[in-house]
Amino acid sequence: MTAKVAILGASGYTGAELVRLIATHGQMEIAALTADRKAGSTMGEVFPHLRHLDLPRLARIEDVDFAGLDLVFCALPHATSQQVIAGLPRGVKVVDLSADFRLRDPADYERWYGKPHAAPELQKEAVYGLTEFYRESIRPARLVAGTGCNAAAGQYALRPLIAAGVIDVDDIILDLKCAVSGAGRSLKENLLHAELSEGYHAYSAGGTHRHLGEFDQEFSALAGREVRVRFTPHLMPANRGILATAYVTGAAQAVHDTLSQAYAGERFLEVLPIGELPSTRHVRGSNFCHIGVVGDRLPGRAMVVAALDNLTKGSSGQALQNANLMLDIPEHTGLMLAPCFP
Known part of the structure; x- marks a missing residue:
């Protein structure tokens, strides 16, 4: 049976990435695509690299018939998803790629995003979408909240170590290098080629980055007490990728053994031999x-x-991985594309 899905916000990078992945999925059909300013356009006009695909035209959300849809991917801006998802039929499953349902406590959402949560009742049923750690809760869920891409990279590096107690949780420094596509497709002066290329800078320093809310929530729950990591992201002049470097107090062999054991059965998480380090170019597009x-x-x-691709494992690939579980489709379906190199 083929599942019918819609992608809301298909004119953004994560929407386009979902289309790219679902195109070779085999068990999903894209029945609707929405955009705001691009409504009426074809996907090929908005993203020429997808012009070979037979896809529905972009429409406004209010013009979509959600009857008969099995699942909706919501790739809308933060604070928009809450109201849109609240208006969807209860029988439709939802994977939200925004930040709107990641933080379990609505007060934490207001603290990090600067406005009250608009759908606190929906928040109660949302499941955090870090697939490898929440898959048994994701399978029966109606609403899954995709993680932040930075938050995913940092958690893959650190979660098993905190859970096993092999590092000092009071002494964690997390340094991330982030590609520019993580900022979305909207025009921003500081992301112009002339302003970004040949440069490299820290941003949201001093504990102000919103993904710290996810680190605080998840790491504290694992440790059973408050954990506050030191975290600074850096913007690099690259299109895709995140490189997360965590400095920890703990024996390197014990750290490596713990990660190797934790991820031994995971198809998408590869622990390299001790002493070998990853590169974003080795996971690009995967x-x-x-x-x-x-x-x-x-x-x-x-x-x-x-190292992971922020648009794939950090966002759209993770969303598809979760959707597969929710629709009782093998988890890896549509996601075994090899990285693009060079």
């Missing part, structure tokens, strides 16, 4: 995450480095 561990020159300290 749903894979590569993780490396090296010891520090200071005894009892280690570095964990995780």
Whole structure:
């Protein structure tokens, strides 16, 4: 049986990435695509790399007939998803790619996003979408909240270590290098080629980045007490990718062994031999995450480095992985594309 799905916000990068992945899925049919300013256009006009696909025209959300749809991917801006999802039929499953349902406590959402949560009743049923750690809750869920791409990279590097107690949770430094597509497709002066290329800078420094809300929530739950990591993202002049470097206090061999054991059965998470480090170019365009561990020159300290594609494993690939579980489709379906190299 083929599942009928819609992508709301298909004119953005994550929407286009979903179309690219679903095109070779085999068990999903894209029945509706929406955009705001691009309504009436073909997907090929908005994204010429998709012009070979037979897809419905972009429409306004209010013009979509949701009857008969099995699942909706919501790739809309933050604060928009809450109201849109609240208006969808209860019988339609939803994977939300925005930040609107990631934080379980509505007060945390207001703190990090600066406005009250518009759908607190829906928040109660939302399941956090980090697939490898929540898949048994994701399978029966109606609403799944995709993680932040930075939050996913940092958690893949650190979750098993915090859960196993092999590192000092009071001494974690997380340094992320992030590609520009993570900022979305909207025109922004600081993301113009002339302003971004040949440069590299930190942003949201000093504990102000919104994905810290996810780190606080998830790491504290794992440790059973408050955990507050030091986290700084850096914008790099690349189209895709996140490289997360975590500096931890713990024995490198124990760190490597813990990660290897935790991810031994995971199709998309690859722990490299100890001493070998990953690169964003080795996971580009794929749903894979590569993780490396090296010891520090200071005894009892280690570095964990995780690389993933922010648009795939960090967002749209993760969303499709979750949707497969929700629709009782093999989890890896549509996601085994090899990385694009060089």
